[in-house]
Amino acid sequence: MSTPVIDVAQTVPTDDLRNVPQLVRRRATEHPDAVAFSVHRGEATVDVTGAEFLADVESLAKGLIAHGLQPGDHVAVMSATRYEWTVCDFAILFAGGVVVPVYETNTVGQTAFVLQDSGAVAAFAEGGRHVKVVTEAAAQAGVELSAIWRMHGSSDLDDLRALGAGVSDEDLLARSDLATPDTIASLVYTSGTTAEPRGAAITHRNLAHLAVNVIETLQDILFEGASTVLLLPLAHILARFVQLGAYVSGTRITHVRDASRVIPILAAARPTMMVVVPRVMAKVLAGVRKSATEKKLGKVFDRAEHDAIEWGRHLEAVQEGRKGRTPLSLRLRHTLFDKLFYARIRSTLGGNLGTLVSGAAPLDQQLAYFFRGVGIEVLEGYGLTETTAPVTVNRPGASVIGGVGTLVPGSTLKIAEDDEILVKGIGVFAGYHHGDGDEFDADGFFRTGDLGRVDHHGRLFITGRAKDMIITDSGKNVSPQKWQGVLERDALVANAVVIGDRRPHLAALLVVDPAGVADWASANNRPDLATRWAKPGQLPGEKITDPQLLTALEHLVDRANAQVSNAERVRHWVAVAADVSEDAGYVTPTMKLKRQKFLDAMSPVIEEIYS
Known part of the structure; x- marks a missing residue:
């Protein structure tokens, strides 16, 4: 028997919020001097203010308009996570285009399918290898791209900006105002359950309206002066949504292109929160365990790991009103292990990290309790590409490990008779590109293909997956x-x-x-x-x-x-x-x-x- 429908109204009115460019402009206008990004350029790190970021985006958008980009044209972006990806992303939206992300690891054949299916007319590519893949893919697909702009190691972006010098501010504003909440902002290709990927049509409403409501919900971690390091690939909708939310909330963003080099970046950026896949947490734990073993402290760390997990369970029990008597020996050992190990873990992660948001892959409960016991709260959420990432999320101070939280504002959820999770709301996409609409049921709910249950607190628990999609511990969706x-x-x-x-x-x-x-x-x-x-x-x-x-x-x-x-x-x-x-x-x-x-x-x- 299906559960009652659970509905959570928006907490932030969005009647006057038309599209993503309007949201980006609003932030830059209200806080022009606040640092929005810390950007690595060579050996130096340069702070970019909101006003400087807006100028970067608008000048590139003018170049796209001068190049001939028309409203609704699709532009592909193939790059690792970096500041320029973000600038190109928003510039395409400001020029009235539709962003088509391409994973930088894609093969020529996979890229060819995306270019052909999306009808892309131009592309941005990070470096020479990416340009080569896009060029060969376009030839294989029989797609004629008007340009392939190289984002790094060339003057392509500067040349494009120079091309747009004759486009007026008024013309740019008129172009970026064309998009309504229901206008498609991005086609994000997801493998789904079929052999070929499908383009999920993400609207301006999905991105902008959901972002302001999630910021209100998570204001304890997304706030003016907060800091985050972005490791996730920007081709993933979760990374782009987190980035938009961080930017609009005043959370400074540092991009990491190569996750293997993140440790020195964490020390400089001192993030207060990060969104990661579980594998990142597992690697941190494995690294600390290895270091302890090399110092002949392996058995000591085994006990420290065990006690961190027990302490994490204790903190959750206190939070939930299930407080039992905590053994004095556990308190004493936790204090000792904090000096030996836990403080070093926090220091390795920048020394200022209070929250990890886990997404894109299932989270091992022991791992979550460990980090909570170390002093870093882990918030797990649930969502898909088709829901613009978050459907549910645990809240700071109310997180229950094993569950994926409660509904974000502006969302509706029900559990079908076969336990499938059905959702609709401001984050749910418009449908698949070239799709026939069978992804929605007769009442307009999106069929997630995932199975779950809801407890009496309204918390969602994932119990299985109806589809055969594999999600590795790094968060990669594999069909x-x-x-x-x-x-x-x-x-x-x-x-x-x-x-x-x-x-x-x-x-x-x-x-x-x-x-x-x-x-x-x-x-x-x-x-x-x-x-x-x-x-x-x-x-x-x-x-x-x-x-x-x-x-x-x-x-x-x-x-x-x-x-x-x-x-x-x-x-x-x-x-x-x-x-x-x-x-x-x-x-x-x-x-x-x-x-x-x-x-x-x-x-x-x-x-x-x-x-």
């Missing part, structure tokens, strides 16, 4: 169908199943096809394998160890890896001979694999892979 399809098209493989949910990288389980193996054995003069698995046993089955057969399978894996991006490639795989027939209960009558049941049966093999 495995294309990779699996390459393997399953070969007679040797009956089923290929990519795994990696909450894991550091992708792996795969391959179930060989007995008939296919028999044919392969005959063709390769291997009569000993012709009938070896004619009657395969129950799962998890017999692991394939024959070198020649493994080599043949490895060629298939290599072929599949060559057709996907780096993030979608499988690093490790295991082949087994096992009965996954309908009679065995592992496939449906239409021969679709019952994925979760299969994975449960294969859990010993999966743990072996990741051990």
Whole structure:
């Protein structure tokens, strides 16, 4: 039975808020001298005020207008996270265009699909490699781009600004005022549950109206004078939404292009809050553990880690009114470990970090309790590309680990009879580009494909995923169908199943096809394998160890890896001979694999892979 509809009204009126450019201008006009960004240029760090940022955006927008960009034209942006990405993003919106982010790790083929499907007319690309990918992708897709501007290491952006010198402020204002709340601001491509990505149409209402309401909700962490370091890729809607919210709230932003070099940046930026994927937290913990081990303090840190988790649980219990008697020994050890380890962890993260917001991937509860025990509160939220990121979020001082918080203002949620989470509101997108609208139900709710429940406090808990999307612990959304399809098209493989949910990288389980193996054995003069698995046993089955057969399978894996991006490639795989027939209960009558049941049966093999 479905739950009652939960509805949370907007807390900030938005009747007079037309679009994103209006919101950006308002901030720069009201606080022109406040530092908006700290930008790394060579070895130096330069502070950029709100007025300077607006001037950067407007001059580039004028260049786009002079170049011939028309209202509604789509412009692709392919770059790692950097200040120039942000300037190009807003400049396209100011010029009346639609931003089409492209992950910098995309292959030529993936980029070609985005360019063709979106109908992009021009592109910004970070460096020479990105220009090359976009150029080859456009040729492959048969897309004629009017320009590909290089964002770094050339004068392209300066030349574009110079081109716009003749465009008046009045003309620019008229262009940026054309967009209404329902005008599409960005097409963000998400893998969804199909082999090809789909462009989620994000409107100005989604971005601007949701941003001001979330800022009001999270004013304890998004406020004038706060600071954040942005690690997430700006091609991800979460990063762009966080950036808009931070800018409008007066939170200074420092971009990090290369996450491996973030530690010295944290020391300089001294962030008060950060939005991260769980893998970043896991790496911090692993780094501290490694350092302790090298200093012969491994066993001491094991106890410190355990006590931090227990202290985090204690703090949550106090918050929730479930306070029990805290052992004096735990208090004393926590004080000692704070001097030995916890204070150093806080110092490594800049020394001023009070809150981590975890998003884009499921959060391990032990990890969250550890950081809370160390002195950094972790707020988990839930959302998708199609909801412009946040649907729910835990609030500072009211965070319950394991839940993903309560609804953000301007949102409505219900749980369907099959436990699917359905949402609508100011953050829910307009639909898929070239879509047919079947992503919405008859009442206009977006079907998330995720399963959940809501407790009596209105907190949402995610219980599963109806779709087969894999979210790695770095927050990368991976749709495995294309990779699996390459393997399953070969007679040797009956089923290929990519795994990696909450894991550091992708792996795969391959179930060989007995008939296919028999044919392969005959063709390769291997009569000993012709009938070896004619009657395969129950799962998890017999692991394939024959070198020649493994080599043949490895060629298939290599072929599949060559057709996907780096993030979608499988690093490790295991082949087994096992009965996954309908009679065995592992496939449906239409021969679709019952994925979760299969994975449960294969859990010993999966743990072996990741051990």
